[in-house]
Amino acid sequence: KQEVTQIPAALSVPEGENLVLNCSFTDSAIYNLQWFRQDPGKGLTSLLLIQSSQREQTSGRLNASLDKSSGRSTLYIAASQPGDSATYLCAVRHGNKLVFGAGTILRVKS
Amino acid sequence: GAVVSQHPSRVICKSGTSVKIECRSLDFQATTMFWYRQFPKQSLMLMATSNEGSKATYEQGVEKDKFLINHASLTLSTLTVTSAHPEDSSFYICSARPYSGNQFFGPGTRLTVL
Numbered sequence: 001k002q003e004v005t006q007i008p009a010a011l012s013v014p015e016g017e018n019l020v021l022n023c024s025f026t027d028s029a030i031y032n033l034q035w036f037r038q039d040p041g042k043g044l045t046s047l048l049l050i051q052s053s054q055r056e057q058t059s060g061r062l063n064a065s066l067d068k069s070s071g072r073s074t075l076y077i078a079a080s081q082p083g084d085s086a087t088y089l090c091a092v093r094h095g096n097k098l099v100f101g102a103g104t105i106l107r108v109k110s
Numbered sequence: 111g112a113v114v115s116q117h118p119s120r121v122i123c124k125s126g127t128s129v130k131i132e133c134r135s136l137d138f139q140a141t142t143m144f145w146y147r148q149f150p151k152q153s154l155m156l157m158a159t160s161n162e163g164s165k166a167t168y169e170q171g172v173e174k175d176k177f178l179i180n181h182a183s184l185t186l187s188t189l190t191v192t193s194a195h196p197e198d199s200s201f202y203i204c205s206a207r208p209y210s211g212n213q214f215f216g217p218g219t220r221l222t223v224l
Binding site: 034 | 153213
C-alpha cells in the first residue's frame with residue numbers, strides 16, 4: 001500500500017526566508033508526483049507536477065525535485081512571502097489513484 | 111485551463127436528511143471522476159472512483175449505500191450522502207480527469223450536519 005509522508009507538519013518562517021518542504025513515499029512505482037497548495041476552506045491548486053522520468057520542475061520561486069528510487073521529493077520556496085501561507089500537499093499517482101500526504105501548514109510572518 | 115465546479119459550496123442540513131453534491135467538468139470531458147473527503151487538518155482521503163456509465167469503485171471502509179455516486183455523463187458526477195449524521199460533516203472535494211491527462215480538482219463542498 002502506498003503511503004505518503006510530509007515533514008514538517010507545520011512550519012513558521014519570517015518573510016524572505018528560503019524554505020524546503022519534504023515528501024516521502026513508500027512505493028517507488030509512481031506515475032508522477034504533484035505538489036498542491038490549499039488555502040483554508042478551499043480546494044486544491046496544482047503547483048508543480050513531476051513525471052516519474054523527470055528530476056525536477058520549476059515555476060517562479062518554486063522548485064520541486066524528485067528522487068524516485070529513494071522515494072523522496074522536496075519543494076523549495078525561495079524568498080518566501082506572507083501570501084505563501086497555506087497548506088502544501090504532496091501527492092503521488094500510483095496506479096489509477098492519487099495518494100496524498102497529510103500536508104505541511106506553512107506560515108510566513110511579515 | 112481545465113475547470114471543475116462543485117455545487118453547493120456549503121450546505122447545512124439536519125441529521126437524517128440526504129444531501130446531493132454536484133461536480134461538473136466545465137471545459138473537458140471527464141472519463142473518470144474521483145470523490146475525496148477531508149477532515150479538519152487532515153489530508154484528502156479517496157472515497158470512490160467512478161468512470162462514466164459504470165458503477166463507482168469504493169475504497170475500503172466507505173459505505174456505498176451511504177455515499178451514492180452517479181456518473182451519468184462525461185461532465186457530471188453527483189455524490190449523495192444519504193441519511194446524513196453529524197459524523198459525516200466534512201469537506202468533500204471532487205476531481206475529474208480526461209481520458210489521458212491529469213486530475214483537476216473542484217473547490218470543495220463544506221457539509222455540516224446538525
